[in-house]
Amino acid sequence: MRNLCRNLLGAAALVSLAACSTTPRPSFSTEAAPSVDLAQYTTYSWAFPRPGGGNPFVYERVQKAMDASLAQAGYRQVAEGQGDMELAFTLGARDKVDVTNWGPVGAYYPGYGMNYRYGWAYQYNQVDVRNVTEGSMALDVFDAETDRPIWHGIAEARIGSTDSPSDALIQSAVQGLVDRFAAASGK
Template identity: 35%
Template sequence: MLDRRRLLGLAAALTLGACATGPSIHADYDRSVDFSSFHTFSLASDTPQPGAPPLTWQRVSDAINRTLQARGFTRSDTPDFAVGFTLGKRDRIETWNYGPYYAGWGQWGGGPWGPSQTQVRTITEGTLTIDVFDAKTRRPVWSGTATQRLSGPVSQAEIDAAVTSVLAKFPPGSTQ
């Protein structure tokens, strides 16, 4: 159990890691919802998800609070909407083969110029998903996701940037 918790903790800590390019951002929403009626919010949970490092979870939670308040929303005990989030990571393997003719530019009429080369590497991607729920109906109404290649420990600035990038698409049609 401890090894699994450490692995999940590491995953969450690296979720928003530094990368030369910014995260890929995607959002989706319920088109029947009138988002103009959303003015107050609360967090859906005050407890970190299982396996998430409490400090990382708190940093993301704080970033969501700051970002929504900067956008004009007010935190409330009787909110119009609730915000939840999850942190995750996955490893994927990339392979590519250059083939025997890759380096053969100098031998137009001959056979292969060199041996085939195959390269394999493991890529770790982190994901932050922020979900918005209608507080009255408790139904999901909006979801935004940031996915980024991870390369090391995550700073508060990187967390803030990822949260800001995702929430820039909330509410739908906003200009911020």
Template identity: 30%
Template sequence: MQRRSFLLLASAAASALALPAAARPQISTDTAPGADFASYKTFAWVNAQPPRGMNPIAFDRIRTTVENGLAAKGYQKADPGDLSLILSVGAREKTQFESWGRFGLQTDVYQYTQGKLVLDAFDTSTRQAVWHGQASETINPEKPDYTKIDEGVAKLIAKFPPGGGAAAAPAPGAAPQQ
């Protein structure tokens, strides 16, 4: 009976550990105090080239996904834009240790790669940072999962800008909203 209780407890613990993985990718954002996103209508990229060593097709794909998300929120690409955007990507090897068993004598070691996508927005006229967002997720650097990348970008753009930002442009032929 004691073994069965232990197995149930171990199963419940494993399930609890798996729950945070369902919330992936992890998104965090920060906004400059007093930033007036209602005054921003356009954007432009600062970095046109991918970081050294990055697949240029993947970089363009990410930028296009960001552009489409911003367009859906009513922003237009222009040169120069009201906002200057910088896209950064990177990966870091991480190690996680978990002790379990009697007195924690059993240890499991997990090694994985954490990918991070960062989008920074600057007020073009003042050159001040107004918004920072990042998405992080466990990745396989040898085989990018574009579904995860697109999901991370979509969740990141959903948080941009805080408070709604630019109003979406009305559809052609639609009456203006009052």
């Protein structure tokens, strides 16, 4: 009985630690061309194999993660210009000001709470202002024959101020985009 309790407590601790993950979760938005059957596309190549600007090491990590996720979803990479579809991705970051107004705090009755005085205490607003950096990863899919866009997806998440996002964040964003594309194509 003692071992069972110890095992249950250990499992609960592991679940609690997993829930406290510090990797931000991206939010996703997608759009597909309404008249295109995405299920017909099975092979791909990169439209821009070497994107310019930005950190080339991050681009390389993202492209490798995309290739692995697409292969896992059943898509096959072929030589440039030989696929059913061409893929392109872009990375970006922007600084935002995040303002949270917690609303009025007070009034306090004398003898209770903060700012005790004779009579009522004053009201004040609690406002938090933070500068945050939001990163985005967009995946665009084009029909290789017509060069028309057939699918667009974007992942956005708060990132640190470093120039290089974590591998866990890259994998989460890539996997989310590829999963949504595969679901739209019925895979």
